[in-house]
Amino acid sequence: MSWRARIEPAVRPILQSWWRLSRGTTLGVRAIVTDRDGRVALVRHTYVHGWYLPGGGVERGEPVREALRRELAEEAGVEVTGPADLLGIYSNHASFRGDHVVLFAVRDWRVCPTDHAGEIEAVDWFHPDDLPHGTSPATLRRLREYAGTANPSDEW
Template sequence: MNFRIGAEPVIRPFIQRWWRMRRGMTLGVRGIVENPDGNILLVRHTYVAGWHFPGGGVERGETIYDALRKELREEAGIDPAGHPELVGVYSNEAKFRGDHVAVFRVRDWSHCEMTAHHEIAETGWFHPGALPDGIVGGARRRIAELYEGETITGVW
């Protein structure tokens, strides 16, 4: 196991306290990027376990669209065209009090240079019915809602 992944459960409470001092509420973005074959893009980070949708935090002065575009370019080498479809905004209260995640569906995009090589251990395209082991709960629930007709919960 990677040291950064192993240390994450110990370090996370300190990082979250620091963020809480800076902000009363936090907002993140995630992109469900689809290719023409119907596969979706997932990433594995170097600092936390599991497969995730690419994404990250929304900074002060940034729109959710700007944040999504920035994160997809950095983490996946994906440049979304136009405004991606907002799937929903989900509460991540169980993991981090006051946190929310805006999820977008990205169907129209082009390749660009990936700039966050140090953050990303691996990327992969997967069919929604054949997901890799280790996909995180929030991503798994969104896939079930979008592709399997599960009820939308509003909880990340």
Template sequence: MTWRIRFEPVITPLFHTWWRLSRAMTLGVRGLAQDGEGRILLVKHTYRTGWYLPGGGVERGETAIQSIQREMAEEGGVEATSTPVLIGFYSNHSVFPNDHVALYRFDTWRPFPPAPGEIAERGFFALDGLPEGVTPGTKRRLAEVFEGEPVSAVW
């Protein structure tokens, strides 16, 4: 799906325009899961560059909890065995003027077969061994949660 990366600069603005016209506000979710060694789960999509915490958009008729549980299973191969805990709620206005992201922590989970197609790579990484290309928002959230950095309201 390298064609999606090449066309992303055209496709993404089209999707953003559609979202602006069809939604007053958008809500996304991201999940934070660690393995038994304390490493962080990150994913790399087939259609954009960089490493992210797994997540996506909350669909119509879906709660944020349902959405993050679905996204973590599909993208990360992580199935919650207890209710994910809300870490924070962030504005993401650089993407869309009224976009927000809810970040959830998965304290207990079990492996789940991830959905094929959308994720090019996934893996667990030590905080001192993150892969090249981790997105700035992901780096900020990790620094807030694990290094005591001040919490920002902006993704």
């Protein structure tokens, strides 16, 4: 196991706290990435429990769609090859006042090499009707909205 894989899970929460204190607003991206069988990609992080839609933080000066492409490649080994459709912009004030998440749908993609050592414990594909135990509440809400079985919300 590399030094990054051993150190990053311990350091990441400290860095996230610093970023939140040093920035008035934070912005993240997530995606509902589906395959031809209608399954959705979910990731399990090393530093937080549960299954989540892949994504992450937008770096200062980075366009949102570029952040989406970077994060999907890093976390899920997904290279976006077609349009990424904007689904919504959500406030995530329950986690941090000033945090926002931009959600996209990605249908056109291919597998690419990834280096998620230390950050991602698992990547898997699940049918929306058979999601794994521990799927995050926000992920469940977004997938229900996407399927049209729940009313849209502005809160992540």
